[in-house]
Amino acid sequence: xxxxxxxxxxxxxxxxxxxxxxxxxxxxxxxxxxxxxxxxxxxxxxxxxxxxxxxxxxxxxxxxxxxxxxxxxxxxxxxxxxxxxxxxxxxxxxxxxxxxxxxxxxxxxxxxxxxxxxxxxxxxxxxxxxxxxxxxxxxxxxxxxxxxxxxxxxxxxxxxxxxxxxxxxxxxxxxxxxxxxxxxxxxxxxxxxxxxxxxxxxxxxxxxxxxxxxxxxx
Numbered sequence: 001x002x003x004x005x006x007x008x009x010x011x012x013x014x015x016x017x018x019x020x021x022x023x024x025x026x027x028x029x030x031x032x033x034x035x036x037x038x039x040x041x042x043x044x045x046x047x048x049x050x051x052x053x054x055x056x057x058x059x060x061x062x063x064x065x066x067x068x069x070x071x072x073x074x075x076x077x078x079x080x081x082x083x084x085x086x087x088x089x090x091x092x093x094x095x096x097x098x099x100x101x102x103x104x105x106x107x108x109x110x111x112x113x114x115x116x117x118x119x120x121x122x123x124x125x126x127x128x129x130x131x132x133x134x135x136x137x138x139x140x141x142x143x144x145x146x147x148x149x150x151x152x153x154x155x156x157x158x159x160x161x162x163x164x165x166x167x168x169x170x171x172x173x174x175x176x177x178x179x180x181x182x183x184x185x186x187x188x189x190x191x192x193x194x195x196x197x198x199x200x201x202x203x204x205x206x207x208x209x210x211x212x213x214x215x216x217x218x
Contacts, residue, residue: 001161002181002218005096006148008166009107009114009132010045011190013089013123019075019082020045027070033057045190046168048108050138080113085121086187088208093126096215105130106148106164108141128152141166141174149178163202163218165211167191172199183214 010016021041028035036056044052049071053064093103103126107114111132118124131148133139145164154162164175164182168191175182184196184204196204205211
């Protein structure tokens with residue numbers, strides 16, 4: 001039975017599309033780069049930014065770092081709050097905590113941004129820890145998950161009790177690298193069709209109610 005539930009942030013607990021896309025457009029403009037179409041920009045939601053700039057724009061590591069710095073110029077003061085809680089998820093987290101589950105955030109977003117977002121949208125009271133990436137470095141999703149486990153003092157023996165919940169293959173693959181299961185959510189359609197199941201998600205759900213039912217019965 002699952003007892004520890006790790007949540008992704010963007011696309012899972014919140015719909016962060018507006019702030020991310022606006023800040024990406026700002027970054028491309030500042031760097032004098034052509035702005036990709038929205039269909040490409042949407043793919044930036046979820047993965048680490050350095051990976052997305054490399055994969056979707058062909059940026060070198062140095063150019064990606066410049067783009068990330070420009071992105072954060074707008075995202076940190078403004079874009080992070082161009083965001084909204086995923087309908088029903090704050091209530092779901094509160095119910096799970098009341099039932100005795102231990103909840104945590106495990107996001108690739110910098111932790112300095114995760115904390116105020118969780119506070120603003122009402123998730124903080126339900127979360128035992130809020131884990132994000134450090135200010136610098138190239139943490140993978142697996143690194144974030146391992147750090148969340150460390151903060152909760154979870155040993156290898158506890159892995160069968162841990163469920164990651166995320167909306168992209170990066171969540172599923174990161175969980176798999178750590179030896180834990182991942183349930184995929186399709187709240188906003190940021191993953192490509194079939195992406196979550198093909199990556200090995202133990203379940204793919206479309207609503208918070210379906211997610212809650214899966215957690216309570218597994």
